[in-house]
Amino acid sequence: MIRFVLKRLALALITLFLLSVVVFAVSNILPGDVGRSVLGPFATQESVDALNEQLGTNRPIVTQYLDWAGGLVQGDLGMSLQRQVPAWDILRPAILNSAKLAVLAFLLCIPLSILGGVIAALRYGRATDRGITIAGISLAAMPDYVSGIILILIFGIWLGWLPVTAQWPDGAGPLTQIEYLLLPAMTLSVVLFGYIARITRAGVIDALDSDYTRTAYLKGLPSSVVIRKHVLRNALPPTIAVVAVQIGYLFGGLVAVEFLFNYQGVGLLILDAARFNDLPLLTAGILLIGTVYLVVTFLADLLYATLNPRIRLGSTE
Amino acid sequence: MSTVVATPEAPRSEARAARSERIRLLARSPLVIAGAIVVAFWVFCALFPGVVCPYNPIFDNNFPPNEHPSWAHPFGTDTNGRDILSRVLAGSRAILQISVLATLIGTVLGTSLGLLTGYLRGVVDDVTSRFIDAILSLPLIITAIFVVTAVGNSGRWVVTLIIGLIFTPVIARTVRAGVLAEAELDYVQAAKLRGERRQYIMFSEILPNVMSLVVVEFTVRLGYAIFAIATLGFLGFGVAPPSPDWAAQIYQYYTLIDPYWWMTLFPALAIASLVVAVNLVADGVREAYER
Numbered sequence: 145m146i147r148f149v150l151k152r153l154a155l156a157l158i159t160l161f162l163l164s165v166v167v168f169a170v171s172n173i174l175p176g177d178v179g180r181s182v183l184g185p186f187a188t189q190e191s192v193d194a195l196n197e198q199l200g201t202n203r204p205i206v207t208q209y210l211d212w213a214g215g216l217v218q219g220d221l222g223m224s225l226q227r228q229v230p231a232w233d234i235l236r237p238a239i240l241n242s243a244k245l246a247v248l249a250f251l252l253c254i255p256l257s258i259l260g261g262v263i264a265a266l267r268y269g270r271a272t273d274r275g276i277t278i279a280g281i282s283l284a285a286m287p288d289y290v291s292g293i294i295l296i297l298i299f300g301i302w303l304g305w306l307p308v309t310a311q312w313p314d315g316a317g318p319l320t321q322i323e324y325l326l327l328p329a330m331t332l333s334v335v336l337f338g339y340i341a342r343i344t345r346a347g348v349i350d351a352l353d354s355d356y357t358r359t360a361y362l363k364g365l366p367s368s369v370v371i372r373k374h375v376l377r378n379a380l381p382p383t384i385a386v387v388a389v390q391i392g393y394l395f396g397g398l399v400a401v402e403f404l405f406n407y408q409g410v411g412l413l414i415l416d417a418a419r420f421n422d423l424p425l426l427t428a429g430i431l432l433i434g435t436v437y438l439v440v441t442f443l444a445d446l447l448y449a450t451l452n453p454r455i456r457l458g459s460t461e
Numbered sequence: 462m463s464t465v466v467a468t469p470e471a472p473r474s475e476a477r478a479a480r481s482e483r484i485r486l487l488a489r490s491p492l493v494i495a496g497a498i499v500v501a502f503w504v505f506c507a508l509f510p511g512v513v514c515p516y517n518p519i520f521d522n523n524f525p526p527n528e529h530p531s532w533a534h535p536f537g538t539d540t541n542g543r544d545i546l547s548r549v550l551a552g553s554r555a556i557l558q559i560s561v562l563a564t565l566i567g568t569v570l571g572t573s574l575g576l577l578t579g580y581l582r583g584v585v586d587d588v589t590s591r592f593i594d595a596i597l598s599l600p601l602i603i604t605a606i607f608v609v610t611a612v613g614n615s616g617r618w619v620v621t622l623i624i625g626l627i628f629t630p631v632i633a634r635t636v637r638a639g640v641l642a643e644a645e646l647d648y649v650q651a652a653k654l655r656g657e658r659r660q661y662i663m664f665s666e667i668l669p670n671v672m673s674l675v676v677v678e679f680t681v682r683l684g685y686a687i688f689a690i691a692t693l694g695f696l697g698f699g700v701a702p703p704s705p706d707w708a709a710q711i712y713q714y715y716t717l718i719d720p721y722w723w724m725t726l727f728p729a730l731a732i733a734s735l736v737v738a739v740n741l742v743a744d745g746v747r748e749a750y751e752r
Contacts, residue, residue: 158591160595163595163596170607174612175613181613281744285688286732286736286737287736290733293711301718414603418606418610423610430599434595434598438598
């Protein structure tokens with residue numbers, strides 16, 4: 145087990161290093177002249193040179209990378225150009241906001257989508273199964289903001305039950321915050337439902353088809369016991385792994401939903417950084433999203449291995 | 462040519478039989494047919510906007526603005542006094558053009574990269590695969606926003622190229638896996654022993670055998686391309702007004718959703734219908750090829 149963990153950890157660290165190289169290359173080589181691309185075509189050459197001097201972007205590219213990566217290792221994500229404060233100070237509250245939204249979305253959708261997947265698998269090939277599967281494909285395929293607009297129209301405007309922006313008034317208590325977050329969280333749940341239900345369904349169908357399930361039925365166990373103790377116990381680990389990877393993606397994929405609901409999370413922050421050409425803040429935010437994804441995937445692998453000894457023991461050989 | 466080698470007709474007719482079998486499977490699925498009809502409708506609108514639009518989507522702007530949906534304007538009019546139905550029908554052109562072209566770019570580049578890394582193996586393959594993993598740890602939309610900002614240009618063709626480049630690693634990874642399996646088979650060994658050149662083996666021997674993977678990848682990625690372009694457009698990186706474009710219309714009008722809901726709802730439904738239809742077809746294609 146320890147060898148498995150170390151191997152996965154080393155792999156994650158290598159990937160993180162390469163990600164930092166790619167991100168650095170995109171933000172420092174693609175724009176050509178960084179100072180010019182930040183200040184625009186009408187700035188004077190002196191101010192462009194001064195900015196390049198201030199940012200250190202007139203030095204050799206390898207020196208710049210080493211300097212930047214050295215800062216990252218020590219927890220220095222760089223300065224925001226537009227707001228002139230350390231990028232981390234802006235990112236931290238945004239991360240907290242995005243995390244609140246993501247957690248609420250998962251609490252809403254995991255029970256429903258696992259239930260949906262299990263029901264679909266138990267009714268395999270029948271109308272209920274077709275209905276759940278088609279709904280899942282369609283909802284997962286739609287851009288999240290499109291589902292968001294439809295939910296806003298129904299629950300926010302026509303029924304008038306929920307607020308249509310996510311930004312709660314200052315000093316609002318946890319319950320009010322949840323009320324404001326419900327519509328965006330529902331929007332995300334709608335997207336996730338398709339993925340999670342689909343994986344659950346596939347896992348349950350496999351388990352239902354297996355020898356141990358047949359044996360359990362043949363030895364006369366009631367079907368509720370078979371499903372609970374034999375089918376679900378085998379079918380859920382892959383689902384958990386998929387859910388965990390989705391958390392990683394969800395975290396960075398919130399741009400459109402946060403924009404639609406005007407919610408100050410990481411996604412909206414990245415969008416603003418892009419709009420204002422704040423490349424240092426944009427780079428820091430993107431690297432952070434990649435890191436969260438890699439950490440979550442690593443943890444998901446560990447969780448999956450813990451739940452499934454075959455993987456754990458097989459890969460240590 | 463030695464007489465031991467099988468005549469080329471045999472495998473070809475077998476391939477043809479497999480293809481007609483797949484088409485039969487596709488044509489039997491009601492979901493695939495429904496999806497194909499919707500896609501065909503939007504392609505027709507994109508090709509012949511003059512035939513389907515009741516009014517000119519850009520220049521007929523003298524109607525009373527902000528009108529509710531009515532018999533004269535089933536989808537209402539926008540703040541500029543234009544007929545929204547016409548703008549929605551004509552709006553399929555931009556998104557279809559960009560997404561099909563971007564997917565083609567990604568498929569061609571990704572297939573080539575997958576063939577190269579999967580067949581040549583070695584250090585190049587190891588390094589490329591690790592880089593691909595690193596790039597894929599970022600969500601599609603985030604990567605797209607990042608690259609568009611770094612390039613400093615969100616014109617239509619720049620976005621097309623960027624989406625195509627972003628798809629390249631994913632497609633390369635899938636094709637590479639297929640190539641790895643093929644490279645072990647006898648026909649590849651035979652071609653090597655005949656002394657064929659590498660390019661010939663990769664593109665004339667292996668490529669036809671991983672083509673089904675490429676077709677599946679293309680249809681699946683097309684769905685993602687439409688998704689990505691519609692999202693970028695909504696975030697303000699898209700087709701410039703006044704050209705009709707669904708995502709740009711939503712970007713422009715979603716803050717007016719109360720009370721002018723029709724300006725946002727109809728373009729949103731158009732995006733939903735196209736994306737869902739493409740995904741239904743892609744799902745059918747994947748099932749037909751993977752059995």
